Amino acid sequence: MPAASTFLQTMRTPAQNAELALLLEVAGTPKPGNVDRKRDLPDLRFEHFLAGAVGAQDGLRAAGRGDPVGSAFERSVEGMAEQRGGNTQFGALLLLTPLVRTAGDDEIEELTPEAAAATVAATTVEDAVDFYRAFDHVDVRAGDPPEDMEPLDVRRGSDAADAVRDRGLTLQELMAESSERDGVAREWTDGFEETFAVADRIADSDEPLPARAADAFLWLLARRPDTHVAKKHGASTARSVMVRAQEAREGGPDLVAAFSESLVESGINPGTTADVVAAALFVALERDGLEV
Amino acid sequence: MPAASTFLQTMRTPAQNAELALLLEVAGTPKPGNVDRKRDLPDLRFEHFLAGAVGAQDGLRAAGRGDPVGSAFERSVEGMAEQRGGNTQFGALLLLTPLVRTAGDDEIEELTPEAAAATVAATTVEDAVDFYRAFDHVDVRAGDPPEDMEPLDVRRGSDAADAVRDRGLTLQELMAESSERDGVAREWTDGFEETFAVADRIADSDEPLPARAADAFLWLLARRPDTHVAKKHGASTARSVMVRAQEAREGGPDLVAAFSESLVESGINPGTTADVVAAALFVALERDGLEV
Structure with a gap:
């Protein structure tokens, strides 16, 4: 990848940049x-994310060396789940796996939306089977599927x-089937549009990476x-969270702090947004060679 | 390692537990x-430790699969240094490298002080050469060596x-030469006495691991x-820090917070203590199968 060789001063592999992106996201x-x-939730604490990132390592490395997306993803989820x-x-890894596979492919010149979309387009039925296997390792929030999709309930x-x-x-x-109601699936379908937009924003700043x-x-x-x-809470709550x-x-920092307290009190955690930010951090590290 | 197979529910390798120990230490x-x-220093921030832990991964993995301690250490330091x-x-990796190599050795039944001491005893002159190479990657605080040791200035x-x-x-x-003035070298010489004592303390608690x-x-x-x-500050300052x-x-949390502020204001960072805690977290994860 010319972009990487031009800018990157590090030896970090795509899999290592992905793990670092997971850590920077939670930081x-x-x-x-x-x-x-600065925030733990009652049963979900900072250290669970640290262990999740380390545990995902083998699966991310498999993606980086060209293993099929489905099996690499399943492996990363299995390792991620080894904490309490x-x-x-889960969602962050579903975004990262095809991106890491794309970045690790020597024949691909740059990590672009088009290259990532080509990785997604090359997925197979066996990738879908392995994606289902990933659900054996962890409870993921999923609504009831449409009636004709019942046998395909994740x-x-x-x-x-x-x-x-x-x-x-x-x-x-399979992702296209869910893209209207699932932001991660939509990224798969839309060429990772949000991910790359957020990556551009991250790359254009000069704050420390966690900021x-x-x-x-x-x-x-x-x-x-x-x-x-x-x-989890319905479409109107999600829209209200967006407006707030x-x-x-x-309004500035005080209003952000109050908003944060209010979400925690209501048990509202915008998980898809965090997933996309983790993927965007990876793109910024890998494509733009951002230094930590 | 029977202890591990009895207790550990995870697939984390010794190298992965070492990386997780580095992350838990800074958390x-x-x-x-x-x-x-909760604390950044002016030029040394939390994210530098995150990147350092990820970067050390390849060297730690080399130690886990039985590479010589010196070359594995040099590699881990090279990767660690890839942040600003x-x-x-550095010190934590100097403790972790022989411990990871010991834990990764299938012929060693349990991670004990004796087993770690045997790993240290088996080091060679080439390990010492590689140890010196590690100093090429990073500035480490070191005083002037004794006159006859001048050619061996790290x-x-x-x-x-x-x-x-x-x-x-x-x-x-080489470590024995420095053991009187360097706590990490002393661990090498004393069978990791402090590391295992701290690991026992960590294993006996039931707080979250960062606590x-x-x-x-x-x-x-x-x-x-x-x-x-x-x-950095002289023996009397170090003794005063111990007493305080x-x-x-x-005195409790308020006094701890005031003590912390005072150390930061004076630019005093007890780095060796942090190094030993990281190594102890590794022993607790690996030997005692502590879950995160």
Whole structure:
């Protein structure tokens, strides 16, 4: 990747940059509603994210050396889940896995939306089966599927393997089915549009990286409803959180702090926004050669 | 290692546990004088430690698969140094490298002081040469050596290679030369006595791991003078810091916070104590199978 060889002074591999992105994401503060450097939630603490990032390492490395996206993702989730906090970085890893695979491919010149989209387009039915297997390792919030999709309920995990093969859906096609209600799936379908937009924002700043992560989080939260919030609390709550994020940004640090307290009290954690910020940090480290 | 297979529910390798130990160490707060979850220093910030831990990964993995201690250490330091904070975890890696190599050896049944001492005893002159090479990557505080040791000044880095070979000192013997004035070298010489004592303390608690790290830090700081402080500020300052740590522990959180502020204002960072705590966290994760 010419961009990397021009700018990067480090030997960090794409997998290592991805792990570092996960760590920088959780170090950013304030990140209203979520665990951050200054905030633990009752059963989800900072150290669970540290262990999740370290545990994801083998799967991320598999993606970097060109393993199929589905199996690399499943492996990263299995390792991530080896801590007591539960699902810390499932969505972030679902974004990072194809991005790391793209960045690790010697034949790809630069980490662009087009290159990432090509990785996604090359996914197979077996990638979809492995994606389902990942759900065996962790509880992920998922609503009831449409009636005809019942056999493909992700909560069935690896038990859905036969149904996935019968339908013959690739992982890309499966993601397209969810892209209207799931922000991570939408990134898969839209060429990682939000991820690259946030990466540009991060790369253009000269704050320390955790401060850029926090800024990017609030910026994105104010831009569109967080689909993790929508699934858990409904679409109107997700829209309200977006509007309040806009007001908090305009109001300054005190209003951001109050907004943050309010989200924590209501148990609202904008998880999809954090997922996209982690992926964007990876793009900024890998494509723009940002130094820590 | 029977202890590990009995207790550990995770697939984390020794190298991964070592990286996690580095992350948990810096997440512990309050850790008077040092960077922690709530404290950045002017030119040394939390994210430098995150990047240092990720960067050390390849060297730690080399140690885990049985590479010589010296070359694995040099590699871990090279990767650690790929951030703008400078020397974040040099001493911690010097403790972790032989411990990871010991834990990764299938023929060793348990991670004990004796097993670690045997790893140290097996080091060679080439390990010592590689240890010097590690100084090429980072500025480490070191005083003037005794006159007859001038050719072995660590600040010469790889330029000292010939002198090291001429003297024929193994890395263990080289550490023994510094054990009176350097707490990390003393651990090498004393069978990691402090490291294992702190690991026992960490394993016996049931607080979250970062809280155990902070408790262990203050406990150890109150037990003996920190040699990093002694090198930088003199022996009497190091003894005074020890006594004030004792008073702060007895006085409770407010006194600990005031002690912490005072150390930061004076530019006193007890680095050796942090190094030992990181190594102890590794022993607790690896030997006792502590879950995060």
